[in-house]
Amino acid sequence: MTDLAQLNYAQKERLAFIDFSLQFIGQLARADLVNHFKTGLASCSRDLTLYNELAPANMTLRHETKRYYRTAKFRPLFEHNPEAILGSLCRGFGDGLSNGIHPSAHCVDTTKLIHPNTEVIATLMRAIHNRMAVSCDYISLTSGETSRVIVPHAIANNGQRWHVRAFDMKSKEFRDFVCTRLQNLAEIADPINSSQSGEHDTAWNNILTVELVVHPSVSHPKAIELDFGMDDGFLHLEVREALLGYLMRQWNVDCSAEASLTGGEYHLWLSNAKDLPNLTSMAIAPGYGF
Amino acid sequence: MTDLAQLNYAQKERLAFIDFSLQFIGQLARADLVNHFKTGLASCSRDLTLYNELAPANMTLRHETKRYYRTAKFRPLFEHNPEAILGSLCRGFGDGLSNGIHPSAHCVDTTKLIHPNTEVIATLMRAIHNRMAVSCDYISLTSGETSRVIVPHAIANNGQRWHVRAFDMKSKEFRDFVCTRLQNLAEIADPINSSQSGEHDTAWNNILTVELVVHPSVSHPKAIELDFGMDDGFLHLEVREALLGYLMRQWNVDCSAEASLTGGEYHLWLSNAKDLPNLTSMAIAPGYGF
DNA sequence: TTAGATGCTATCATTTTGATTTGATCATTT
DNA sequence: AAATGATCAAATCAAAATGATAGCATCTAA
Known part of the structure; x- marks a missing residue:
């Protein structure tokens, strides 16, 4: 019985590619593997056979199109991290190597305007x-x-x-x-x-716990709770003091004592603002210290 | 004579890892390669020897520490994309596979508060x-x-x-x-x-050209020009109409006709706002249509 | 009906990798 | 000063993975 853990790095990578393609594109042809890994046709067949042994219910070959398709019973063989996935979809799969990049035209990340050297x-x-x-x-x-x-x-x-x-x-x-x-x-x-x-660097090493709640001005708080994965209406974060202000600004968190900021962009309120010491990092936080 | 293009995917990946480690960490030991790729010790020696053949001036072994070090003459063997690099530093090198992740404690990306399912x-x-x-x-x-x-x-x-x-x-x-x-x-x-x-989807397919300049209120425009890599004070972008408003909001671009917004967060001004048609996507853009 | 594309499988030669041994260098300990 | 231990390199051999090729199956489209 073959087992994922026994396989070498290159094989696991190819299986992960198959798994990823099925999950996020729904289909896969041998040529896609050849294209990406610059491998031989025979290897592809082997890899597909191996994948099929490890996850027999995940894909079926349709001879009409000569491609493999994800089945309804698909269970991913690899854990794909959501952020990494979206990056792979936008930039193309395959970190570290610039070859084999064919980004999806249907997944666009934000336009990066600043490119560090x-x-x-x-x-x-x-x-x-x-x-x-x-x-x-x-x-x-x-x-x-x-x-x-x-x-x-x-x-x-x-x-x-x-x-x-x-x-x-x-x-x-x-x-x-x-x-x-x-x-x-x-x-x-x-x-x-x-x-x-x-x-x-005390401001860097000091980890603060902040409590965020849906801003009281939001008329359908369920939407925001879904966005931030809140179970009970609260979002507790551990944040470096030096980065807290940036975080509040990035997410438009109302940091006023009484959630008094108006404007549709404030979806969150920093509910424990009064428990925090006076922080220089928070100078840029919306509403803080007003 | 060995040549990068002849090597297979797995070998190129390991060489890219060596290249990356030297460039961004400055040093590398055989054990790092073993750790990451779960490979044998002998392979590592071979890979290091191969890397040394391809780029003889890039690293030296110091016996005192039993590690390889980047030399001053280092020339990267692979092109590393800045965004991908920073991702690799934060999340760990090695896309697609979740193993071998040992993110740098010294490189932290923004806190992601929203995790799509x-x-x-x-x-x-x-x-x-x-x-x-x-x-x-x-x-x-x-x-x-x-x-x-x-x-x-x-x-x-x-x-x-x-x-x-x-x-x-x-x-x-x-x-x-x-x-x-x-x-x-x-x-x-x-x-x-x-x-x-x-x-x-016309708003999606319509590509607009926008012209951004440093906001006139900025006292040291050179700083902003450096941020955005402006050669001549202008930044010209091609943006989907449907995404333009988001982009203006994300980058705090003053979209008023006369750059009239005040506030330190406005580093850029949309200088061709008056040439753009009236766009629903721009409803959220700072200062637009006031 | 047939040609062409793409799939599978099997076989074999080649390449790559893993394991092991031997020897070198250097820090640390005795 | 000598012994010890850790880590490197290089060489060798066996095992595993890969590439190439050929024969065959399935289906579409001409």
Whole structure:
């Protein structure tokens, strides 16, 4: 009896591709496998036979079209993560390799307007992993261009932009820097001071629990409960203090004490706002501290 | 002479993993490869030797640490797409297979609060590919729960939620439905009416060209130009009419005729707003039509 | 009715992989 | 200073996976 766990990486990948295609496209032909994996025809037949052994009820061959079709009894052989799936549908299946990409015309992700530079991300990530500082020029919205030395310890997406969280030698505190506004990065070989490492970034390491509820102004709260998968009307989140403001802004969470913001975009209310300490990260949160 | 193009899929994947690790982590040990691909030790040595043949200047072994390190002369062997990279760093390398996931603690994507149901996405995608209608219950924010029959033709992310674009039999027009608010989906075997197919969705098929410029209120426009990769101060986009409003809202684009919105969140201005026809999709766009 | 496309299976040569052994380097311990 | 242990490389051989090919089945479309 063959078993999924015994198979090697390449075989599992091909079976996952079959599973994915059946589940999300509903059909599959041998040529699709050949196209994607640049494999031989005989292998495809073998893979399809193997898949059929592992999940006999999942697909049937229709000779009229010479394709395999998902059956009504289909049970996925692999667990596909929803976010990863949608990414695969939009970008094409197959991470890491740029070949075999044929994105679906029927699945479009948001238009990405900001594309961090690969070299910048690479340099930052290496500096983070190797605990090194980098020198750079930074163009801030408030103060324009300045040269700095920063000690990065994490990269985070705030919903629109990728930021690097770093100790800033100039201001002597931990700050966020937008990755696309960094230029002329250079690694600095000298070992960093331990007080500049990520462990000392309190706003980053402090995990807050926030409670979100459907905004009282919403006339059909069930819709919002479905969106956010709320069982009992509450959504409890653990969020880094440094990222909380971004999160509230991204999701248009009304952070006023009494849910007093009006406007159709506020679907959620931060119901424990008064329990939270006064946070600088929340300066951008809608309605906070008014 | 070995050549990248000659290698099989599995080998290319392992080389891409080596390339990726060197570029974004800066180092790599044989054990990392074993861990990820569940491969034998001997294979790793072979893969590393092969990588070294293909890119001799990219890495060196340091016996002190028994790891390979990226050299200063590193030239990536594979093209890594920035969005895909950041995804890989956050979620772990290796699409399609859930094994070998060890996401970086130093790269955090936005907190996803909305998780579309895999079955719903699968059913919709199959209906789209097979040009079929589905019956469903939909809970709308304005009118609450209703039963409908829709003919989907695309799935799109509007920046916060995944929508399905579909012909709605009830209203007899093309509309957006939030995927998480769809329940009790059932495929309808009857063939669809051709007037209900995606080709007739004019707001979807109409591609508009929009011109974005840095908002005049920004004091250091260079920062914004860097964010959006503007060469000459302009950003020209081709956008589906049906998605334009979402895009303007997602990026906080001031859509007023004279860039009259105030507020630090408006980094961009839609400079050709007056050239655009009156669009229902733009109802949610900041400042539009005021 | 027949040609053509695409599917399956079987066979065999080739390639890739896994397991094992031997030897090297270097940090750590004795 | 020498022994120990961890991890690397390289070589070898057996096992497994893959590619190529050929013969046959099924169905569509001409």
